[in-house]
Amino acid sequence: MSEAHLNDPARHGAPVGTTVTVEVPASTGNVGPGFDSLGLALECRDTVRLTRLSSGLEFDLHGEAAGGGVPRTHEHLVLRAMQAAYDAAGAGSLPPLRLEAHNVIPHGRGMGSSASAVVAGVLAANAFLSAASRLTPDEVLQVCSRLEGHPDNVAPTLLGGLTVSYEEEGRFHSVPVSVHPDVVPVVAVPDFEVATAMARGLLPDTVAHRTAAVNAGRAALLVSALGGRPELLLPATFDLLHQPYRAQAMAPSAELMTRLRERGHAALISGAGPTVLTLVNGAEEAERAAAAIHEIAEDTASPAHSYRGQPVSWRVQILQVPREGAKVTVSTQ
Ligand SMILES: Nc1ncnc2c1ncn2[C@@H]1O[C@H](COP(=O)(O)OP(=O)(O)O)[C@@H](O)[C@H]1O
Ligand SMILES: N[C@@H](CCOP(=O)(O)O)C(=O)O
Numbered sequence: 001m002s003e004a005h006l007n008d009p010a011r012h013g014a015p016v017g018t019t020v021t022v023e024v025p026a027s028t029g030n031v032g033p034g035f036d037s038l039g040l041a042l043e044c045r046d047t048v049r050l051t052r053l054s055s056g057l058e059f060d061l062h063g064e065a066a067g068g069g070v071p072r073t074h075e076h077l078v079l080r081a082m083q084a085a086y087d088a089a090g091a092g093s094l095p096p097l098r099l100e101a102h103n104v105i106p107h108g109r110g111m112g113s114s115a116s117a118v119v120a121g122v123l124a125a126n127a128f129l130s131a132a133s134r135l136t137p138d139e140v141l142q143v144c145s146r147l148e149g150h151p152d153n154v155a156p157t158l159l160g161g162l163t164v165s166y167e168e169e170g171r172f173h174s175v176p177v178s179v180h181p182d183v184v185p186v187v188a189v190p191d192f193e194v195a196t197a198m199a200r201g202l203l204p205d206t207v208a209h210r211t212a213a214v215n216a217g218r219a220a221l222l223v224s225a226l227g228g229r230p231e232l233l234l235p236a237t238f239d240l241l242h243q244p245y246r247a248q249a250m251a252p253s254a255e256l257m258t259r260l261r262e263r264g265h266a267a268l269i270s271g272a273g274p275t276v277l278t279l280v281n282g283a284e285e286a287e288r289a290a291a292a293i294h295e296i297a298e299d300t301a302s303p304a305h306s307y308r309g310q311p312v313s314w315r316v317q318i319l320q321v322p323r324e325g326a327k328v329t330v331s332t333q
Contacts, residue, residue, distance in 0.1 A: 013128060013129050013130030013131065013133070013134075014052060014127070014128045014330070014332075015052065015332070016052050016053065016054050016095075017051070017052060017332055017333035018051070018052045018128065018330065018331070018332050018333075019049055019050065019051040019052075019330070019331050019332070019333075020049070020050050020051075020123075020124045020127040020128060020328065020329070020330050021047065021048070021049045021328070021329045021330075021331075022047075022048045022049075022050075022119075022120040022123050022124050022326055022327070022328050023045045023046075023047050023326065023327045024045060024046050024047075024048065024116040024117075024119050024120045024123075024157060024325075024326045025041045025042060025043060025044065025045050025116065025156075025157055025160070025322050025325060025326070026041070026042040026043075026044040026045070026046075026105040026111040026112050026113070026116060026157075027039050027040065027041050027042055027111065027112035027115060027116070027152075027153045027154075027156045027157045027271075028040050028042060028110070028111065028112065028153075028185070028270040028271055028275075028277050029110075029112060029115075029150070029152035029153040029270075029271040029272070030152060030239070030242065030268075030269075030271060031162075031222060031226075031237070031268065031277075031279075032218070032219075032222065032236070032237035032238065032239045032243075032266075032268035032269075033215045033218035033219040033222060033236075033237065033238060033239040033240075033241065034152070034164070034219040034222060035152075035215070035239075035241045035242050036150040036151070036152050036165075037151075037152055037164060037165050037166060037219070038152060038162070038163070038164060038165075038219060038222065038223075039112075039151075039152035039153055039154075039155050039156040039157075039162070039163050039165065040156055040161070040162050040163075040179070040185070040226075040321060041156035041157060041159075041160045041161055041162075041321060041322050041325060042111060042112075042185055042187070042319050042320075042321070042322075043319050043320040043321065043322045044104060044105055044111070044317070044319055045104065045105075046063075046101065046102065046103045046104060046105050046113075046116050046117070046120065047101070047102040048078055048099070048100070048101045048102075048117075048120040048121075048124065049099075049100040049101070050078075050082075050097055050098070050099055050100075050124045050128075051097065051098040051100075052095050052096070052097060052128065053095075053096040053097060053098055054096060055096050056096050057073075057074070057096060057097060057098075057099075058097070058098040058099070059072045059076070059098075059099050059100075060098065060099070060100040060101075061099075061100075061101050061103070062100075062101065062102045062103065063101075063102055063103040063104055064103035064104065064105065064106060064107050064113065065101050065103040065107070065117075066103075069107070074094070076099065077114060077117040077118065077121065078099060078101065078117050078118075078120055078121040078124070079094065079097070079099065079121060080121065080147070081117065081118040081119075081120070081121025081122050081125070081143075081144070081147055082094055082097075082121040082122070082124060082125040083125075084121075084122065084143050084146075084147055085121065085122040085125035085126055085129075085135060085140075085143055086125055086129070088135055088139060088142075088143050089125075089126075089129055089133040089134070089135055090133070091129055091133050094125075095128070106189055106275075107193065108193030108194060108195055108196075109189050109190070109193060109194075109270070109273075109274060109275045110194070110196075110269065110270040110271030110272050110273045110274060110275045111187070111189070111270055111271065111275055112153035112157060112271060114148065114153075114196065115144070115148050115153030115154045115157050116153075116157050118144050118147045118148050118154060119144055119154055119157045119158055119325075119326050120326065122135075122140055122143050122144050122147075123140065123158075123326055123328050124328070126140060127328055127330050137158075140158065141154065141155065141158065141172055141173075141174060142171060142172055144157075144158065145165075145167075145172040146172075151165035151166075151167065151172040151174055152165055153271065155172075155174035156325065157325055157326060158174075158325045158326055159174065159176050159325045160176075160321075160322045160323050160324045160325035161176055161177070161178065161179050161321060161322070161323055161325075162176070162177045162178070162179045162223075162226055162227075162321070163175065163176050163177065164177055164223065177223055177226070177227060178227055179226050179227065179321050180226065180227060180228050180229075180230055182230050182281055182282045183226055183230050183233075183279055183280075183281070183321060184279075184280045184281075184282065184283065184285070184286045184318060184319075184320070184321075185277055185278070185279055185280075185318075185319045185320070185321060186277070186278040186279075186280055186286050186289045186290055186293070186316065186317070186318050186319070187270065187275050187276070187277050187278075187315075187316070187317050187319060188256060188275065188276040188277075188278070188293045188297075188314045188315070188316050189275045189314065189315045189316075189317070190250075190252060190253060190274050190275065190276075190307070190312050190313070190314055191312060191313045191314075191315075192250075192252075192274060192307050192308075192312065193274070194246075194249050194250055194272065194273050194274045196271065196272040198249065199246050199249060199272035199273060200272065202245045202246050202248070202249060203242055203245050203246075204245060207240075207241060211240045211241065212241075214238075214240050215239060215240055215241045218235065218236055218237070218238050218239065221235065221236040222236040222237060224236070225237075226279070230279075230280075230281035230282075231281060233266035233279050233280075233281065234261065234264060234265070234266045236266070237266040237267070237268045237279060239268065239269075242269075242272075243257075243268070243269045246269065246272065246273055249273070249274075250269070250273045250274035251303050251307070252274070252303060252304045252305070252306065252307050252312045253269055253273050253274040253275070253276050253304075254269070255296075255302060255303040255304040256276045256293065256296055256297065256304040256314075257269060257276050259292075259296045259302070259304065260276070260278055260289065260292060260293065260296070263292055265278045265280065265285070265288075265289045265292065266278060266279045266280070267289075276293070278293075286318045287318075290316050290318060293314060293316050294314075294316065297312065297314045
């Protein structure tokens with residue numbers, strides 16, 4: 001590729017030396033009963049920085065993505081997402097790049113790490129593209145949702161807050177919905193992983209009409225509970241559509257969730273698991289829920305205490321729901 005082509009403004013817009021930084025939040029998909037539809041952003045951000053080079057492909061990975069499981073090739077999920085955006089824009093192949101990532105969102109825990117990587121890649125690509133080739137916000141949602149396979153994580157990652165998403169005739173749509181400021185997310189992240197693809201494979205093809213009716217009612221109630229009636233979060237987070245089928249793959253999480261619900265806390269399996277998310281009503285309940293998680297996990301007689309014969313260690317974090325989704329900044333050398 002010639003130097004002139006690398007700086008082709010019609011394709012890339014941004015010259016060599018341009019750096020795009022994307023700060024991208026975590027998310028919880030489903031939020032209990034809203035399978036593949038409801039999603040809530042979580043204030044826990046990866047920072048992904050892409051710099052246009054004149055040649056080569058460089059990586060500088062820190063945190064979760066620094067381990068051996070993440071490829072240092074064009075197969076890296078952020079780069080695959082960038083390429084998908086370039087394809088959608090008809091912009092050809094990616095320019096030479098340096099990818100620097102600081103990943104704090106845990107992988108394979110149901111906190112939307114893959115969606116965050118996809119959103120980071122698509123938004124970074126869009127910032128590199130010329131104004132004429134750039135994807136619209138709707139096209140960004142389509143590319144991200146298609147790559148992820150479902151829109152419930154990518155929508156809040158893009159928009160922040162709570163989103164209700166649906167698919168119609170092959171296109172994805174997302175509607176932002178307000179979240180009451182008293183709602184606080186408390187996550188209990190275990191030290192074992194469950195791949196989302198595996199957890200999706202545990203779901204049945206069909207469910208009873210009664211099951212669908214229960215979930216429809218609870219998902220509708222949840223939008224109201226999160227919007228202004230947090231006292232209804234416990235009944236509103238009840239799910240029959242996915243959590244019962246996935247419990248076998250994450251017995252400690254299922255047990256922790258059940259024990260927290262018995263104590264009156266609105267606990268659910270975050271995304272496809274195995275993180276347990278508790279949605280609480282105010283800072284005081286957040287402290288009580290965090291204490292309850294530690295107490296249940298330290299009870300050696302509890303199935304929440306061990307996984308495959310080993311003690312489970314739970315990382316408990318009181319988070320916030322960000323109003324703002326992914327943030328993009330562009331700088332030139
Ligand atoms: N920031 C990232 N950079 C590169 N790959 C990532 C990143 N985040 C997630 N992935 C890929 O996605 C996988 C996790 O995706 P998934 O099973 O859907 O779980 P999660 O609930 O964390 O999204 C990781 O094992 C890794 O292959
Ligand atoms: N609706 C999806 C959500 C998956 O979220 P993740 O964070 O576990 O990738 C599902 O339940 O499969």
